[in-house]
Amino acid sequence: MLERYGHGGDLATAEERFGLPADGFLDYSSNMNPLGPPAAVREILARYMDEISKYPDPVSRKLRAKLAKKHGIDQSAILVGNGAAELIDLAVRALRPSRMAIAAPCFGEYGDAAKKAGVPVYEGLLRSDADFELGEQWVTEALEASGADLYLLGSPNNPTGALVEYRHIQRLLDSGATVVLDEAFLDFLPDDEHRSLAAEASTNGRLFVLRSMTKFYAIPGIRLGYIVGHPEALEAMRRLQVPWSVNSLAQAIGAAVLEDEAFAGETWAWLQSESEFLRAELRKLGFRDYPGAVNYLLVRLPDDAPFTSTELQQEMGRRGALIRDASLFTGLDHRYIRLAIKLRAQNARLIGVLREAIASLGGSGT
Ligand SMILES: Cc1ncc(COP(=O)(O)O)c(C=O)c1O
Numbered sequence: 001m002l003e004r005y006g007h008g009g010d011l012a013t014a015e016e017r018f019g020l021p022a023d024g025f026l027d028y029s030s031n032m033n034p035l036g037p038p039a040a041v042r043e044i045l046a047r048y049m050d051e052i053s054k055y056p057d058p059v060s061r062k063l064r065a066k067l068a069k070k071h072g073i074d075q076s077a078i079l080v081g082n083g084a085a086e087l088i089d090l091a092v093r094a095l096r097p098s099r100m101a102i103a104a105p106c107f108g109e110y111g112d113a114a115k116k117a118g119v120p121v122y123e124g125l126l127r128s129d130a131d132f133e134l135g136e137q138w139v140t141e142a143l144e145a146s147g148a149d150l151y152l153l154g155s156p157n158n159p160t161g162a163l164v165e166y167r168h169i170q171r172l173l174d175s176g177a178t179v180v181l182d183e184a185f186l187d188f189l190p191d192d193e194h195r196s197l198a199a200e201a202s203t204n205g206r207l208f209v210l211r212s213m214t215k216f217y218a219i220p221g222i223r224l225g226y227i228v229g230h231p232e233a234l235e236a237m238r239r240l241q242v243p244w245s246v247n248s249l250a251q252a253i254g255a256a257v258l259e260d261e262a263f264a265g266e267t268w269a270w271l272q273s274e275s276e277f278l279r280a281e282l283r284k285l286g287f288r289d290y291p292g293a294v295n296y297l298l299v300r301l302p303d304d305a306p307f308t309s310t311e312l313q314q315e316m317g318r319r320g321a322l323i324r325d326a327s328l329f330t331g332l333d334h335r336y337i338r339l340a341i342k343l344r345a346q347n348a349r350l351i352g353v354l355r356e357a358i359a360s361l362g363g364s365g366t
Pocket of ligand 1: 082083084085086107154157158182184185211212213214215220223224225
């Protein structure tokens, strides 16, 4: 199993498993922006030696100032973390819910963070016949059945790509619950600033917005994310955070990439056209894709496929291409995979490998 440690993008496990060098894989199992990292990252790395003998700013002041400007909020409403993953964990521990609700399928760390904190979890299933969108019915059922005082939801959700409409968040807040909204992939949408609830979260004591900088800027090895919320609530999270958890290289890179406005525009243009291309090619092979405007696709295998997602992952891995076996997400089964969207040449190669793997597994690959 490629997701031995719970996530895609695990090239070291892929190397062990498939016997090919880690850097030689076509990796569609994690969702990084293929246009990144932005040029500024290389420049910072070149002059970073001088910084290494100093402690990082413990509260990431320069980066927070830029993030505050981006969202039009006060710096005190931002806490920077060692990736959004650290902040998911900190948020659950600091908010100390008696019960937490999540919408499955979703990013595995939501449930894991609750388990680590000893918090019982309600997993409300999203329905495939509703394209896995979190709708009115999900909210009604969750409010009736979950008993949750904390909702941790992804928008866009991973692996479905679906956004959560504001009116649903509002209903959950109106019930008196706290909502942590994970917008880790929202910057892939051209109107992300307009859609983000960061400004509202900065003053509302029960709404928090999580953002990751690792996906959009393609710096997952650096680890960088932040959470927006009421300053007092963030203080409780900061107190639980390990000192200097955000190193100075991550802070410098974060501050620099935010200056690169052209990068965002190029990303949005690329995604629009490549998403259409990949979706069309997958349909030709009999796959079903789900709506969504992010840089990954939840895909269902052809109805007559004589193989499972796990077998397909294995067959493709042997050919040097990694895909996410989505059966490992609660609420999905062996008919689902998740694919990143990359550049045209890579996407075309992926389709070629898919076709070969399907043929070798006895599928028609029409
Ligand atoms: C939905 C979602 N949220 C948060 C994260 C964590 O991101 P980071 O790399 O910033 O820790 C991930 C990583 O895959 C994710 O998919």
